[in-house]
Amino acid sequence: MFNTVAVVGASGAVGRIILELLEERNFEAKEFRFLSSARSAGTEITFKNKAYTLQELTEDAFEGIDLVIASTPDDVAAKYLPAAVKAGATVIDESGYWRMKDEVALVVPEINPEAAINAKGIIASPNCSTTQMVLAMKPLYDISPIRRVIVSTYQATSGAGLVGTEDLIHGSQARLQGDDYQYKVFAHPIAFNAIPQIGSHKVDGYTSEEMKMVYETRKILGDPNIQVNPTCVRIPVWNCHSESITVETETPISPEQAREAFEKFPGITVVDDLDNGQYPMPSNSDGSDEVFVGRIRKDISNPNGLSFWCVSDNLRKGAATNAVQIAELLSKHRG
Incomplete structure (x- = not known):
């Protein structure tokens, strides 16, 4: 103590x-x-x-x-x-x-x-977007080392602070009422929009937010050889980041193996029933400390690939x- x-x-x-x-x-x-x-x-x-x-x-x-x-x-x-x-x-x-x-x-x-x-x-x-991704990667990495990750993030406005959420609320109200609104945080309207830039331009067309995911992933997992290809997008959701993740492992991992590994790993909750419309969403992840994983499926373009959807409260676990x-x-x- x-x-x-x-x-x-x-x-x-x-x-x-x-x-x-x-x-x-x-x-x-x-x-x-x-x-x-x-x-x-x-x-x-x-x-x-x-x-x-x-x-x-x-x-x-x-x-x-x-x-x-x-x-x-x-x-x-x-x-x-x-x-x-x-x-x-x-x-x-x-x-x-x-x-x-x-x-x-x-x-x-x-x-x-x-x-x-x-x-x-x-x-x-x-970084919040890195945290939920590496937590979801770790049980797979323990089965077979990960060579490559392709990730697209759909990040909530709360990631830009309290003023980011105010921009979403007031900007949405103004848009619905046909009024103008001067955004305080975002360079473009966030209401009813998606902004494919979070952070400043860093290298080769990638932003600072995207490069954080590259460098931090390697450091946390202790593997400088993991290749990470990120795209970070701000969307009009007030809280909880969503990520579409595809990993390429050294040896194939089946969706069944992945699901079992996710379910056993601390901090991860699996919500994965496509037929019944059950999968992680920001609306049912808000206020939780868990990282939620669903849409677990084989990458049909790569025999060693696995794809899944990941959502987490960026203000909490992130x-x-x-x-x-x-x-x-x-x-x-x-x-």
Whole structure:
């Protein structure tokens, strides 16, 4: 058990869910602190039936803290989290800043728990679209190494933060009423639309979001030879990311083998009955910590290929839940 735990970004969309999860899962610590931007500092919140005042995040705010769970923009993580490590804290970070640093562990607890246990300083939680994909890949990888992945993501507006969801709601209302709406996050209208760009242009026509899936997959699975071909699309769904995934393995895996492996793997729930219209959808995945898999079928274009559909709550397993699970893993290891 940790003595003092701090949540950084406690007033944000992911930070709020982290607080809910710590309370729901009865995460134990002798003391909790909650840090936020200067704008939110001074706000009172309730956690475990006790009132707390949000403290301003500064480089001096980490004294006496053993564990930090942080959900902030990249620039904030880069500026403040080294001070937490210097003060002696272990840090679990949700931002993208630290993920691909050689000295930083990138962890999905169901896949590589030893990376967190052996880590020093900062432990990174992966990008939300990567997290659900690699979790679904792992039981297949355990049967036969994966050579190649082709993935198309259909990502919810909540992945762009609270303002992204506001854009969806207000933009949809305006479109239905025939009014204009000035989008705050999205470069194009998201209402009744699909935007095939998430992030900036990085390399060879791929975006930063897409390249995260390439690099992070290899790091988490510890296999630099996996080839990943991603396309990331923003769609007008408020929460839960969906992914169409096709994997090519070294030896064939039948749909029956895959289904059995998915069903046995922690954190995965199979919903797969095409005849009766049963498959994962954002509307029935919202609020869950599971990764849902369905539409499991043979790739008819490749004898070593397998295709499936994957949906997960990007604010929970894609972000908050994964971070809290890392914290639970570390706490259990401490004894």
